[in-house]
Amino acid sequence: MASPLVNPSQLRPLPLPDRALARPRLLQHLQEAASRGCRLILLSAPLGYGKSTLLAQYATSLQTPWAWYRLDTADNQPLHLLLHLHAALGLPAPEHTLVPADEQRLWRTVLQCLEQQSEGFTLILDDLHLLRADRARHYIEQLLRFGPPGLLVLAASEGAPELAINHLRRDERLAIIDARELALDSEEIGQLASGRGARLDADALYQLRAGSEGWITGLLFWLTAYRELVPASPQPELVRSVTRQAYTYVSDFLAEELLARLPAELLAFLERTAVVQTFDPELAGVLSERPDAERLIHQVQRRDLFIEQRSRERVEYRYHRVLREVLYQRLQQRDPQLQQQLHQMAAAWLLEHRRYSEAIHQYGRARDFNAVLATAERHTFDLLRDGQINALVDLLSQVSGESGSDHFTLAISEASIVMVTNDIARTKACIQRLRLLQRQGVPRNPERVQQTIAYLRTLLAYLGGNLRHGLELASQALQRYPQRNSAGSVLRFIRARCLFELGQLAAARQDVEQALGEFDEFGFSGFANIPHLLLGQIELAQGDSVAAMRRFLALEHKSPATASRNFYELFHHLGLGLVFAQQNHLEQARQRLAKTETLALGFPHSAALVQVLHHKACLHDALGDQDKAQAHWDEARRMARQFRQFGVYRLAGAWRARLALRQRDQDFILHWLEEWHWCQRHYGEDLMPEEWLAYAWVQRHLGQPALAEQILGNLREQADSENNRRLQLDLWLLDATLQRDRGDQTAALACLDEALQLAASHGFGQLLHHEGRELVELFRQLLQPQVRRQAGLERPLPPREQLAALLAGLAGGEGATQAQALLEPLTRRELDVLRRMARGQSNQQLADGLFVSLSTVKTHINNLFRKLDVTDRDAALRAARELRLLD
Incomplete structure (x- = not known):
C-alpha cells in the first residue's frame, strides 16, 4: 500500500488517446538505442511535441519490467x-x-530493488527538466x-536536464x-488528419507542415x-478559416501553459526579439535594450522555449514560427507604436551589418516604403545573393499599390526573386512590368533591362520544358551583351541547366563552371549553391561521386552564417542526398532528403x-517501396x-512510367504515352534522355524491341560522347533485358557484366534500385565462374565486399553474406575441408581424413x-566466420 504522501498520478502514464498517432520510426529508434546498451535515452523538446505519449507507447511495448x-x-x-x-518500484510503503x-x-532500498532486476529494468522519467535541486539531482546522477x-x-x-x-x-x-x-513529417501529418476524419488535399497538408513545423500540439x-x-x-475558405480559429486556440494554450509562467523580464525579451525572424546576442541586445541579452537567451534555451540555435560564423537563434507569431x-495588440520602433531599430542594425533583404523586410513591416525603395535601389543584386526568400516575397506583397510600386529597381529586385522562387506567373508579370517601364523611359540602364528580360524569358523556357528555345534565348542574349555582369552569369547558368537536361554534359559543365567563377567574383555566395548542385549532378552522372561528395561537404562547412540564406542550404543537403543514394547509402540519403x-x-x-x-520518389523506388515512390511522383x-x-513534370513522368511498367499499370502507361507524343510533336528530338529511356522501356513492353534498340543505340552514342556513365549503366541494363527477351543469354550476361564492371569502377551502387531487380537470376548466373567462362567473360569480378554493396538486396542477409549468396556456393566437400581447416588440420591430415590425395586437397x-576471394588459410577462416559458414 502506498504512503499517503505519495501522489499516485505521478506513477502512471496518462492514458493513450484512442486515436494516438503510431510512431514506428521513433519507437524503433528507442528500441535500437536500448539494444546497443544506452544507459540514458532522452527525449528533449519543448512543450507539446508528444514526448509523454511516445514514452507511454514505448512502455506498452516492453517485455521487461518498467516503472x-x-x-x-x-x-x-x-x-x-x-x-x-x-513507490514506483512497487516497494512497500514505510x-x-x-x-x-x-x-x-530509502535510497539503499531502491538500489537493492534495481540490483535484483536480472532481466533488465526500464525507469521512465517524465518532465525531468523540473528536477533542479542539487541533492535531488544527485540521486538520478548516481543511477546513471x-x-x-x-x-x-x-x-x-x-x-537539457540539469544532470551530469x-x-x-x-x-x-x-x-x-x-x-x-x-x-x-508530411506522411505522419496525413495519417493524423485521416485518423481524425479530416479530408485534406496535398496543398492543405503541405501548408500544415510548413505552418506548424511538425509541432503536434499545433x-x-x-x-x-x-x-x-x-x-x-x-470549401474555398475552409483552410483559411480553420487556420484562423486554430491560431486562437494555440495562442490561448501557449498563454496558459507557457507565457503565464514566465518572469516579466523574460516575457518582455521574447516579445521584443520576436519582431525578427533570427537574431544573435548583439541584435537581441539592441531590440531588448538590455546589456544582459545573452543571459536572457540562455534562460530561454534552458527552459526550451521553442528556440533553435544555429552555430556558424555567428551564433544565431530563431523561435518556432508559431511562438513567434x-x-x-501580443505586442501588436498591447503596444503597436513600440512594435513599429522595434522594426525600425532592427532594420537599421541589419542594414549596418549588410543583411539587406532582412533590412528591407523590417522596413516593410514598419511600412516605411521610402526606406524599402531606397535600400532596394542600392542593393538590388545583394538581394539575390542574400536569399531570404519569404521576406522578399512578403516585401513585394506589402509594397503592391503603394507609392513608388512601379519603381524600376523594385522591378529588378522582383526579377532577382523569381530566379529563385521559380514562380512562372510572377515571372511573366515581371517581364510585362519591365517592358512597361522600358516603354515609359524609366530605366537609366536599358541594356541591363534587356539582359534581365532575356534571363527571365530563358527561365520560363527552362521551367516550361522548352529546352532548345531556352538555349537559343540565352545564347542570343550572351552574344548581344558580352559584358561580364551578374545578369550575364545568370543567363549562362540557365543555359547550363538546359544543356544538362538535354544530356549535353560537357557544354553544361563548361557553362556552369564559368558562371560559378563569376558568381564567386560578384560575391553571390548563397545563390552559388544552386549552380553547385548542378555541377555536382554532372559529376554524379559522369561517375565521380567522390568529387560530388567533396563539393557538397565543402558547401555544408562554409554554409553562410546568416539564417537569411537558409533557403540555399537546401541545395547542399539535396546534393548530399543524391550522392548517398548513388552510393547505395540509402538511410543517409533518406535523412538528407527529409531535411x-x-x-x-x-x-x-x-x-x-x-x-x-521527385528525388524522394527515386529514393523510395530504390528502397523497394513502390507505393511511396508512386505517391511522391504523382504528387510531384x-x-x-x-x-x-x-x-520537372515530364522528368517525374518518365520515372513514373518506368515504375508503371513494373507495376503493370497500363492506364498510366497509356496516359504517359499520350503526353510523350505531344512533347515529341512540339520539341522533336529535343527531349530529355530520361524521357527517351522511359520510352524505350515502354516500347519493349509493347512488343516493339526494334524501336527500343534503335533508341538505345542513339542514347548510347550520346552517353559515350558525353561521358555520361550513369546513363551508360541504365542502357546496359536495358540491353541485357532486350537480349534476354530474344533468348540470347550469352549476350545478356555480357551486358550485365558491363553494367557490373561500370558500377564497380565508378561507385554506382544502384544496380538493383530499379529495373535491375527483374534481372536477379541473370545476376546470380553472372557471378558463377563456370557460367562466366562459358560466356567468354574474362574480366575478374569485383572484390567480395564491393559485390555485396553493389548487389545488396538481391539475396537475404546483410553485407558480405549477400555476396557469398551470389557467388558460386561451396560444395559439400569444400565445406568439409573448411571445417577441418578450422580445427587446425594440415594438408596431409586433411588428405588422410578424407581418404583423398594431397593434390586433391590442394585443389579443394x-x-x-x-570463392572466398582470399590468398591464405587465416584469411579464409576469417571470411568463413564472417559469412557464418562455420558452426
Missing part, C-alpha cells in the same frame, strides 16, 4: 523524490512518518553513473531524440478547429519542393502542373581461396 515516474517541482525535496521512486534520516535507507548493468533510464525533458551526463556521451551510452526528430488544435468548422465553412500579435523537404516546405513551394519530391507531377513547371583449398 513510470512523472516528476514535479516537489521532487526537488530529496525525501519526496525517493519516496516516489520507492510504516512510520518519514524524517530526513530515512533518506539513505553507477546503476546496475541492466538499468535503462528513458526520460522526457523540456530542454557527458560521461554517457563519451562512452556512447547516451541517445538524444530532439524536436527535429519528434516533429511530424496540428491537433488545427484538426479540432477543422472538425468544428467543416459544416459551416465554404503569438508573441508578435531538404523540411527546408523546402518553409519557402514558396514552387521554389524547390517539386524537385525534392500534380504540384509541377499546378506551378506550370513542365520540365585453391577453390576455397578463389
Whole structure:
C-alpha cells in the first residue's frame, strides 16, 4: 500500500488517446538505442511535441519490467523524490512518518530493488527538466553513473536536464531524440488528419507542415478547429478559416501553459526579439535594450522555449514560427507604436551589418516604403545573393499599390526573386512590368533591362520544358551583351541547366563552371549553391561521386552564417542526398532528403519542393517501396502542373512510367504515352534522355524491341560522347533485358557484366534500385565462374565486399553474406575441408581424413581461396566466420 504522501498520478502514464498517432520510426529508434546498451535515452523538446505519449507507447511495448515516474517541482525535496521512486518500484510503503534520516535507507532500498532486476529494468522519467535541486539531482546522477548493468533510464525533458551526463556521451551510452526528430513529417501529418476524419488535399497538408513545423500540439488544435468548422465553412475558405480559429486556440494554450509562467523580464525579451525572424546576442541586445541579452537567451534555451540555435560564423537563434507569431500579435495588440520602433531599430542594425533583404523586410513591416525603395535601389543584386526568400516575397506583397510600386529597381529586385522562387506567373508579370517601364523611359540602364528580360524569358523556357528555345534565348542574349555582369552569369547558368537536361554534359559543365567563377567574383555566395548542385549532378552522372561528395561537404562547412540564406542550404543537403543514394547509402540519403523537404516546405513551394519530391520518389523506388515512390511522383507531377513547371513534370513522368511498367499499370502507361507524343510533336528530338529511356522501356513492353534498340543505340552514342556513365549503366541494363527477351543469354550476361564492371569502377551502387531487380537470376548466373567462362567473360569480378554493396538486396542477409549468396556456393566437400581447416588440420591430415590425395586437397583449398576471394588459410577462416559458414 502506498504512503499517503505519495501522489499516485505521478506513477502512471496518462492514458493513450484512442486515436494516438503510431510512431514506428521513433519507437524503433528507442528500441535500437536500448539494444546497443544506452544507459540514458532522452527525449528533449519543448512543450507539446508528444514526448509523454511516445514514452507511454514505448512502455506498452516492453517485455521487461518498467516503472513510470512523472516528476514535479516537489521532487526537488530529496525525501519526496525517493519516496516516489520507492513507490514506483512497487516497494512497500514505510510504516512510520518519514524524517530526513530515512533518506539513505530509502535510497539503499531502491538500489537493492534495481540490483535484483536480472532481466533488465526500464525507469521512465517524465518532465525531468523540473528536477533542479542539487541533492535531488544527485540521486538520478548516481543511477546513471553507477546503476546496475541492466538499468535503462528513458526520460522526457523540456530542454537539457540539469544532470551530469557527458560521461554517457563519451562512452556512447547516451541517445538524444530532439524536436527535429519528434516533429511530424508530411506522411505522419496525413495519417493524423485521416485518423481524425479530416479530408485534406496535398496543398492543405503541405501548408500544415510548413505552418506548424511538425509541432503536434499545433496540428491537433488545427484538426479540432477543422472538425468544428467543416459544416459551416465554404470549401474555398475552409483552410483559411480553420487556420484562423486554430491560431486562437494555440495562442490561448501557449498563454496558459507557457507565457503565464514566465518572469516579466523574460516575457518582455521574447516579445521584443520576436519582431525578427533570427537574431544573435548583439541584435537581441539592441531590440531588448538590455546589456544582459545573452543571459536572457540562455534562460530561454534552458527552459526550451521553442528556440533553435544555429552555430556558424555567428551564433544565431530563431523561435518556432508559431511562438513567434503569438508573441508578435501580443505586442501588436498591447503596444503597436513600440512594435513599429522595434522594426525600425532592427532594420537599421541589419542594414549596418549588410543583411539587406532582412533590412528591407523590417522596413516593410514598419511600412516605411521610402526606406524599402531606397535600400532596394542600392542593393538590388545583394538581394539575390542574400536569399531570404519569404521576406522578399512578403516585401513585394506589402509594397503592391503603394507609392513608388512601379519603381524600376523594385522591378529588378522582383526579377532577382523569381530566379529563385521559380514562380512562372510572377515571372511573366515581371517581364510585362519591365517592358512597361522600358516603354515609359524609366530605366537609366536599358541594356541591363534587356539582359534581365532575356534571363527571365530563358527561365520560363527552362521551367516550361522548352529546352532548345531556352538555349537559343540565352545564347542570343550572351552574344548581344558580352559584358561580364551578374545578369550575364545568370543567363549562362540557365543555359547550363538546359544543356544538362538535354544530356549535353560537357557544354553544361563548361557553362556552369564559368558562371560559378563569376558568381564567386560578384560575391553571390548563397545563390552559388544552386549552380553547385548542378555541377555536382554532372559529376554524379559522369561517375565521380567522390568529387560530388567533396563539393557538397565543402558547401555544408562554409554554409553562410546568416539564417537569411537558409533557403540555399537546401541545395547542399539535396546534393548530399543524391550522392548517398548513388552510393547505395540509402538511410543517409533518406535523412538528407527529409531535411531538404523540411527546408523546402518553409519557402514558396514552387521554389524547390517539386524537385525534392521527385528525388524522394527515386529514393523510395530504390528502397523497394513502390507505393511511396508512386505517391511522391504523382504528387510531384500534380504540384509541377499546378506551378506550370513542365520540365520537372515530364522528368517525374518518365520515372513514373518506368515504375508503371513494373507495376503493370497500363492506364498510366497509356496516359504517359499520350503526353510523350505531344512533347515529341512540339520539341522533336529535343527531349530529355530520361524521357527517351522511359520510352524505350515502354516500347519493349509493347512488343516493339526494334524501336527500343534503335533508341538505345542513339542514347548510347550520346552517353559515350558525353561521358555520361550513369546513363551508360541504365542502357546496359536495358540491353541485357532486350537480349534476354530474344533468348540470347550469352549476350545478356555480357551486358550485365558491363553494367557490373561500370558500377564497380565508378561507385554506382544502384544496380538493383530499379529495373535491375527483374534481372536477379541473370545476376546470380553472372557471378558463377563456370557460367562466366562459358560466356567468354574474362574480366575478374569485383572484390567480395564491393559485390555485396553493389548487389545488396538481391539475396537475404546483410553485407558480405549477400555476396557469398551470389557467388558460386561451396560444395559439400569444400565445406568439409573448411571445417577441418578450422580445427587446425594440415594438408596431409586433411588428405588422410578424407581418404583423398594431397593434390586433391590442394585443389579443394585453391577453390576455397578463389570463392572466398582470399590468398591464405587465416584469411579464409576469417571470411568463413564472417559469412557464418562455420558452426
